[in-house]
Amino acid sequence: MSELRWHPLLEQWVITATHRQDRTYKPPADHCPLCPTRPGGEPTEIPASSYQIAVFENRFPSFRTPAPEPAVDPTPLSPVEPARGRCEVVCYTPDHEGSLATLDEEHAFRLVQVWTDRYRTLMAEPEVRYVLIFENRGEAVGVTLHHPHGQIYAFPYVPPVAQRELEAQARFHGGRGEGPETCLLCRQLEIERRDGRRVVAENEAFVAVVPFYARYPYEVHVIARRHVSALTEISISEQRALARMLQGVVAAYDRLYGFPFPYVMVMHQAPKPPAPALGHFHVEFLPPHRTREKLKYLAGCEQGAGSFINDTLPEEKAAELRAVWTGND
Amino acid sequence: MRVLVTGGAGYIGSHVVALLHERGDTVRVVDNLSKGHAAAVRGLELVRADLRRPGEVERAFQQGPWDAVIHLAAASLVGESVEQPALYYENNVVAGYYLLEAMRRHRVNVLVFSSTAAVYGETGRVPIVEDEATVPNNPYGATKLAFEEMLRWYGEAYGLRYVSLRYCNVAGASPERGLGEDHRPETHLVPILLDVALGKRPRFVIYGDDYPTPDGTCIRDYIHVLDLADAHLLALDHLARGGPSRVYNLGNGSGFSVREVYEAAVRVTGRRIPVEVGPRRPGDPPVLVADSERARRELGWKPRRPSVEGMIESAWRWRLDHPDGFRDPDPVSPSPAAGGGDELPPGLNRVQEAKPDGRYLIYYRFPSKKPDRPSTFGNDPAGAG
Numbered sequence: 001m002s003e004l005r006w007h008p009l010l011e012q013w014v015i016t017a018t019h020r021q022d023r024t025y026k027p028p029a030d031h032c033p034l035c036p037t038r039p040g041g042e043p044t045e046i047p048a049s050s051y052q053i054a055v056f057e058n059r060f061p062s063f064r065t066p067a068p069e070p071a072v073d074p075t076p077l078s079p080v081e082p083a084r085g086r087c088e089v090v091c092y093t094p095d096h097e098g099s100l101a102t103l104d105e106e107h108a109f110r111l112v113q114v115w116t117d118r119y120r121t122l123m124a125e126p127e128v129r130y131v132l133i134f135e136n137r138g139e140a141v142g143v144t145l146h147h148p149h150g151q152i153y154a155f156p157y158v159p160p161v162a163q164r165e166l167e168a169q170a171r172f173h174g175g176r177g178e179g180p181e182t183c184l185l186c187r188q189l190e191i192e193r194r195d196g197r198r199v200v201a202e203n204e205a206f207v208a209v210v211p212f213y214a215r216y217p218y219e220v221h222v223i224a225r226r227h228v229s230a231l232t233e234i235s236i237s238e239q240r241a242l243a244r245m246l247q248g249v250v251a252a253y254d255r256l257y258g259f260p261f262p263y264v265m266v267m268h269q270a271p272k273p274p275a276p277a278l279g280h281f282h283v284e285f286l287p288p289h290r291t292r293e294k295l296k297y298l299a300g301c302e303q304g305a306g307s308f309i310n311d312t313l314p315e316e317k318a319a320e321l322r323a324v325w326t327g328n329d
Numbered sequence: 330m331r332v333l334v335t336g337g338a339g340y341i342g343s344h345v346v347a348l349l350h351e352r353g354d355t356v357r358v359v360d361n362l363s364k365g366h367a368a369a370v371r372g373l374e375l376v377r378a379d380l381r382r383p384g385e386v387e388r389a390f391q392q393g394p395w396d397a398v399i400h401l402a403a404a405s406l407v408g409e410s411v412e413q414p415a416l417y418y419e420n421n422v423v424a425g426y427y428l429l430e431a432m433r434r435h436r437v438n439v440l441v442f443s444s445t446a447a448v449y450g451e452t453g454r455v456p457i458v459e460d461e462a463t464v465p466n467n468p469y470g471a472t473k474l475a476f477e478e479m480l481r482w483y484g485e486a487y488g489l490r491y492v493s494l495r496y497c498n499v500a501g502a503s504p505e506r507g508l509g510e511d512h513r514p515e516t517h518l519v520p521i522l523l524d525v526a527l528g529k530r531p532r533f534v535i536y537g538d539d540y541p542t543p544d545g546t547c548i549r550d551y552i553h554v555l556d557l558a559d560a561h562l563l564a565l566d567h568l569a570r571g572g573p574s575r576v577y578n579l580g581n582g583s584g585f586s587v588r589e590v591y592e593a594a595v596r597v598t599g600r601r602i603p604v605e606v607g608p609r610r611p612g613d614p615p616v617l618v619a620d621s622e623r624a625r626r627e628l629g630w631k632p633r634r635p636s637v638e639g640m641i642e643s644a645w646r647w648r649l650d651h652p653d654g655f656r657d658p659d660p661v662s663p664s665p666a667a668g669g670g671d672e673l674p675p676g677l678n679r680v681q682e683a684k685p686d687g688r689y690l691i692y693y694r695f696p697s698k699k700p701d702r703p704s705t706f707g708n709d710p711a712g713a714g
Contacts, residue, residue: 045690052695057688110695113677117693120672123507124650126371170353175566177559178351179633229505236674273506274350274372 002062003070004081004156012160015083017062027145034091034147046091052107053114054091055152061087063153065127084127086154088118096147099260100135101250103148108243115152115267116231116239122154123272130155130162130271138262140288140295150265158271162279165268170276178277180227185280188212189223198318201248201325205234205241208249210318215308217290217317218256220249222283229270229278242283248327249285255324263287330569331355331395333437335380335428336402338365340510341443341499344558345399346370347506352562359389360402366655369508380424386431397439397568398432399561400425403473406516407447407612410469421472422479429483439568440480440491441561446550446578446619448474448495451612456620459495459576466612477576484574492564494557494624496579497617501553501640502647509647510554511654518549518587519641522594523648525602533602535587537609546587548616550580553634553643563628577628580619585637597641 002017027033033045046054057064063085074080092111093103103111115133122131135150136143158166173182180186192198192209200208200220208222222245228234234242246265253261264286270278290296290312301307332349336342337358342365349356350373358370361379378385380402404410404420432440447470448463465471483489500519502509510520524530538545560579567575585593595602624630634640649672673679678694 045684047690048692051692052697053693054690055693056684056690059688106695106697110677110693113674113695114693117673117677117679120650129372170351173352175352175562177348177562233505239674270505272372273347276353277351278505 002064002068002083003072004083005072006074006078006080008077010160013081013157015062017060017083019060032096032145032147034089034145034149035096036094045089051091051094053093053111055088055114055118056091058087058089058151063087063156065125081156084156086122086125086128086152088122088152088154090114090118090133090150090152092148092150098148099137099250099254100148101247101254103247105240105244105247108247109240112231112239112243112246116234118152119231119269122152125154127156128154128272129275130158131269132159132162133267133269135263135265137265138260140262141264143262158275162268162271163276166271166276166279169279173277183227183280185223185282186227189225197315200252200318200321201245201327203241203245205238206245208245210314210321212314214314214317215310216286216288216296217310217312218253218261218285218287218321219314220285220321222246222249222285224281228281230281231267231269233281244327246283248325251327252321252325253285253287255326256320257289257292261287261289330397330565331357331393332397332399332565333357333359333389333395334399334401335359336365336400336443338362338367338370338375339401340512341554341557342399342401343369343508344503344506344554345401345561346373347503347508348555348558348562357389357395364512366511368655380428381419383427383430386427387434390431390435390437393435393437395435395437397441397565398428398437399441399443399565400428401443403443405445405469407467407469408516410467410472414468417468417472418475421469422475425476425479429479429489432489433483433487438487438489439565440489441564441568442476442480442491442493443561444477444493444495444576445470445473446495446497446580446617448477451614453614455616456580456582456618457578458620459578459623480574489574490568490572491574492568493576494560494564494579495576495619496552496557496560497550497619498552499554499557500551500637500644501555501634502644503555504643504646504650507647507650509651509654510644511651518590519594519644520648522591522602522641523598523645526594526598526600526645527648527652531603533591533604534607535591535604536607536613538588538606539609540615542586542615544586544588547613548584548586548618550582550584550618551590551637551640552579552581552632553640556630556632556634559633560624560628560630563624563630567628575623575627577624577630578619578621579624579630580621581632581635582618582621584616584618590637590641593637594641597638597645 004013007014036050037043037047039049063083065084067082067084070080119131122128132153169184172184176182198210206222208220211221266284268282288295334346337346338360346356358375359378376389378389404417410417448465449457449461450464450466452461463474465474477493480491525533542548676695681691
C-alpha cells in the first residue's frame with residue numbers, strides 16, 4: 001500500500017508506504033543483498049558474479065510507476081494521490097566494505113557520471129518533477145544495509161525543502177532573470193570565500209564549506225563554483241573535481257573521530273519546470289554527530305518548531321575538518 | 330504580473346512562458362495547439378482557444394483581471410503565405426482584431442507583440458534599423474505589419490501601450506527545461522541540419538553559393554530562443570514601468586552564413602552531414618541582419634548566448650533527449666533507461682535487464698585502471714566481513 005496524503009496544515013504531501021515495514025533490516029554480511037551473487041550461491045539483488053556500479057529499482061519503493069490506486073478516499077481537507085515516481089538503489093561498488101571515500105578516484109568519477117545519467121533519465125519520465133539523489137550512511141541515520149550505496153527518489157512533485165530553497169533563490173534574483181550575477185548561492189559562495197574561516201577545501205570547480213548558517217555542527221555544503229543547476233550541466237573535468245571533493249569530505253569525516261562518520265548526503269538539483277527557479281547545484285552533508293559520542297537529536301525546537309539550535313561554531317568546526325583534510329584539494 | 334500568452338505552447342512561446350513562470354509571474358497559455366504542443370507547457374494553465382473565434386477569445390480572458398498579453402500566436406511561413414494569403418490575413422490580422430477587442434472589453438492595456446523583420450522587405454541595407462521603411466514583399470510580413478499598424482491606432486485612440494519585437498531567425502533550445510523546436514513540417518535551418526545528422530533526412534541543401542558574401546552563401550541573423558524570450562520579458566517590464574509604445578529590432582549584430590551554420594553543426598554533432606549545393610531560392614536576399622542597438626540601449630537587452638555553436642549545441646542536446654520531438658515516450662514504460670547510449674559520456678556503458686519481479690537492474694561499466702581487482706564477496710565466509 002502506498003499513496004500520497006495531503007497535510008493541509010503544513011501544505012505538503014505525506015507518503016504513506018506501509019509495505020516498507022517489511023524491508024530488510026541489517027542482514028548479516030554473508031547475506032548482503034547488494035553484493036554480487038556468488039557463483040552457486042543464494043541470489044542477491046544483483047545476479048551477476050561481479051559488477052562495477054549497479055542501479056536497480058528499490059524492492060520497497062515509496063514511489064513507483066505505474067502506481068497502485070490509493071486504497072483510501074480523500075477527506076474534504078486532504079486530497080489523496082497515487083504515489084507515482086521511482087525509487088532506485090545505487091550500488092557504488094561490489095566491495096561490501098568501504099565507502100565513497102575508499103573508491104579509487106576513477107571509480108568515484110564514474111559514479112558521478114552514473115548519478116548524472118540517472119538524473120537525466122529519471123527527469124525525462126513524464127510523471128517525475130524532481131529527482132533526489134542521496135545517501136544515508138550509518139545506523140545513526142537509520143541505515144539498514146552497510147554495503148556502500150546510495151538512493152534516488154524521483155518525486156511526482158517538487159518536495160518542500162527544494163521548493164523553499166528555489167523560492168528563496170527566485171526572490172533573490174527577482175525580475176532580473178536567473179544567472180551568475182543574480183544567484184543567491186553564487187553570492188553566498190563569494191561571501192564564504194572572502195571570509196575564508198568556514199571553507200574546508202576548494203578545487204577548480206567545487207568548494208566545501210561549513211556554511212555561516214549551518215544547522216548541524218559538522219554540516220558541509222559542496223557548492224559548484226560555476227553557476228550550474230544540475231549534474232547534467234557540468235563538464236567531464238568538473239565531474240572529476242566533484243568526485244574528488246565528495247571523497248575528500250567523507251575521508252575527513254572518517255578521520256575526525258576514527259570511525260565511519262554517519263551522515264545524510266543530499267544533492268540539490270534543478271526541478272522540472274514549472275518551478276520558481278532552477279537553483280544552483282550543491283551537495284549537502286548533514287551528519288548527526290555533535291561530538292565523538294553525542295548525537296544531535298531533532299527534538300522539541302527542531303521538530304516542533306522547525307528551528308535548529310546549533311550549539312557549536314561553524315568557524316571552529318570548519319577548522320577541525322580542515323585539520324584532518326587529506327584530499328588532493 | 331498576470332499574463333496571457335497567446336501561442337504560448339509554440340517554440341518561442343513555451344520559452345517565454347517558462348521564464349515568466351520561473352520568475353513568479355502568473356501565466357495562462359492560450360493556444361489552439363495547431364502548431365504548439367501541450368507537452369511544452371505541462372503543469373501550467375493552458376486554455377485551448379482559437380483566436381479566430383471571438384467566443385473562444387472571450388473564454389480565454391475569464392477569471393481575470395489580466396495585466397498584460399504577450400501575443401505570439403501567428404501563421405509564420407513566408408512561402409506558405411505567398412500561396413495562401415487568406416490564411417495569413419485570417420490568423421495574423423482578423424484574429425489579432427478579436428484579441429485587441431477582448432483586451433479592450435477587459436481593460437487590458439499592455440501588449441507585447443512578437444513581430445518579424447519581414448516587415449522591412451528587401452531593403453538592401455545592412456544592418457537594418459527600426460526607422461527603415463517597411464515594404465514587406467510577402468503576405469507574412471504584410472499581415473504582421475498590418476497588425477503593428479492596428480496597434481498604433483488602438484494606442485492613439487484607446488490608450489493601448491505595446492512593444493513590437495522584430496527579429497529574423499531563432500535557434501537553440503533549453504534542454505534543461507525540456508523545451509525545444511518541433512515544427513511539423515520542419516522548415517528551419519538548424520533542426521533540418523540536426524535531422525540530417527541523425528540520418529532522418531538524406532542530405533542538407535544549401536540554396537545558392539554564388540551570393541556576394543565572403544563564402545557565397547546567404548548571411549542571416551540568428552538569436553538564441555532564450556535571448557529572444559528574455560527580450561519579451563524585458564519589453565513587458567518596460568511597459569509595466571509605464572514606458573511608451575516602441576518598436577525594437579532584435580538580432581545578433583553580425584549574422585552567420587549558411588555554410589558557417591552548417592560547419593558549426595558538423596563540429597557540434599560530430600556526425601557526418603551530407604551536403605549539396607542547389608540553386609538560389611527566389612526572394613532570398615544575400616544578407617539580412619538587424620541592428621538591435623535600440624533594444625540594447627532602452628531595454629537593456631543583449632544576447633547572452635550569441636554563439637551559433639551554443640545554439641546548435643543546446644538544440645542538439647534537446648534532440649538527443651527527444652528524438653521524436655514532443656511526442657513523449659509511453660508514460661508507463663517499464664524501462665526508463667532502456668534504449669541507445671547516445672547521451673552517455675565516453676567510456677561509460679549501460680546494460681539494462683529485468684528482474685523476475687519486473688523491476689529493472691542496470692549495470693554501468695567502464696574501463697578500470699585496476700581491471701582484475703577481486704571483489705570481496707560479502708557472502709563468502711572467507712571474505713572480509
